[in-house]
Amino acid sequence: MTAPLAIETQLAQAGCRRDPRTGALSAPIYQTASFAHPALGQSTGFDYSRTSNPTRLALEETLAAAEAGHRGFAFASGLAAIDTVLRLLEAGSRVVVTEDLYGGTFRLFEKAARSFGIEALYVDTSDTEAVRRALKEPGVRALFIESPTNPLLKIANLPVLIALARGVGAVTIVDNTFLTPCRQRPLDLGADLVVYSATKYLSGHNDVVAGAVVARTSEWSERIAFLQNAVGAVLGPQDSWLALRGLKTLPLRLKQQEENAGRIAEWLSRHPRVKSVYYPGLPGHPGHDTLKSQASGFGAMIAFEVEDAARVPAILEGVRVFLFAESLGGVESLITYPRVQTHADMASAVLDRLGIGPGLLRLSVGIENVADLIRDLENVL
Ligand SMILES: Cc1ncc(COP(=O)(O)O)c(C=O)c1O
Known part of the structure; x- marks a missing residue:
């Protein structure tokens, strides 16, 4: 048997060898909604692009291989991916959730999933004992971990938490947006599903909004494939191609970042x-x-707290190399104000308790020359 290809090799050649007729190196963009059938009861393997599309499939197969999962699935955004995964759960289910996770995921749990009967129990997932206790609560069917967390970069002990969840029959879902399969592979550690905002490091150029799910087993794949088609929040062919192109340089970008x-x-x-x-x-x-x-x-996300929160507006307005914007993971360095931007849906008391204070700033470090980045921060600080 030949050795499996390293992730750098897999990603550099993502989408290659998919068009034997022309030999195109770059995966073609199949900008089509539907596919003609050769005969009654026959299919080319593609029928309708909500169900499957060759460009999206190229991306999905690349993601599955990078994550060593059974199948990958591409969605219209990270939140669409998470929303689809939550539909695995029946009404009345409770989910143990990382407490300081991305504010949009918090909003999804509180303002969308709750009305379908899904209740989130928020826990500091860097505290293994707290997770152990929460998993014993009645009705817990899933553990949703973001690690490192957004914005405080807290770390969960993944193998231990995944084993605890399995012990109570709960599915483990890991949001791996901050580290990507180049640094952390939750499925190898036993997680059932990994979710991504592919808008971030995977695509890497702040030019596409996308999401992904990778499933560890054929059973999970079957259920996600059903939901992806039934709910329909899929990634379009153009955006799938952009994400695929971004993935080719992920290892290099991440190294520099x-x-x-x-x-x-x-x-x-x-x-x-x-x-x-x-x-x-x-x-x-x-x-x-x-x-x-x-x-x-360790990734390329940093949060820091300034001594004097009153200086935050001047810092955000004074940067000349960092861009004051709400996202992360791209080649351009960004500075974000979590309390007012990404986590605005959390109540002030919750933000205070979590430590997401008025002096906290978040950096997504890009690939620029580091001396320029440090000089920029020096000027505003
Ligand atoms: C960790 C994490 N998960 C999920 C999301 C949601 O992804 P999207 O913005 O692609 O919907 C984000 C977005 O910032 C995020 O940071």
Whole structure:
């Protein structure tokens, strides 16, 4: 048997060899809603693009291989992917959920899923004992983990939590948006489903909104495939192609982003105007050792708290290299104000309790020259 290809090789050649008739290197964009049938009762394998489309399939197969999963599924956004996964659950189900997760996922649980009878029990998933207790609550059918969390970069002990969930018969879903399969592979650690905002690192250029699910087993794949078609929040062919093109350079981008992030986090941690820095690559970060044991890198997201929250507007307006914008994972460095932007749907009391305070800023570090990035922060701080 030949050895499986490394992820860099798989991704660099994503979408290649899919058009034997012409030999096109780049996966063709099949901009079609429907496919003609050769005869009654026959199909080319494609019937209608909500069910399957060759360009989307190229992306989905790339994602499944990168994650070593059974099948991948591409959706119109990360939230569409998560929404589809939540439809696996019956009304009356409870889900143990990371408490400081992306604000949009919180909004989905509170303002959309709740009306279908799904109740979220929020827990600090970096606290294994708290998760163990929550999983014993009646009606718990799933564990939804975001790790590292957005925005505080807390780390969950994935193998332990996944085993605990399995012990009570709950499905484990991991949002792996921040680390990607290049750094962390939750399915290898036993998770049932991994979800992504593919808008972020996977696509990597802030030019497409997309989501993904990868399932570990054929049973989960069958159920997600049914829901993907039944609900229909699929990714279109043009956007599938953009995501596929982005994936080709993911390993290189992430390497540079991570290197820059490590330098910036260290620099911030020595800055007198900075009260605290949250970056799991710093040895003092409480999740540093756990992440080291279950991932092959620390990612490129940093949160930090400035001494004087009153200076936040001047910082956001003063940056010249960082862009003040709400997203992450692209080649361009962004600065975000979680309390007002990404987490605006959480009540102030909850934000205060979680530590998402008025002085907290989040950086998504890009691939620019790190000296330019540090000089930009120096100027505004
Ligand atoms: C960790 C995480 N999960 C999910 C989402 C939602 O993804 P999308 O914006 O593609 O719907 C985001 C978006 O910021 C995110 O940061």
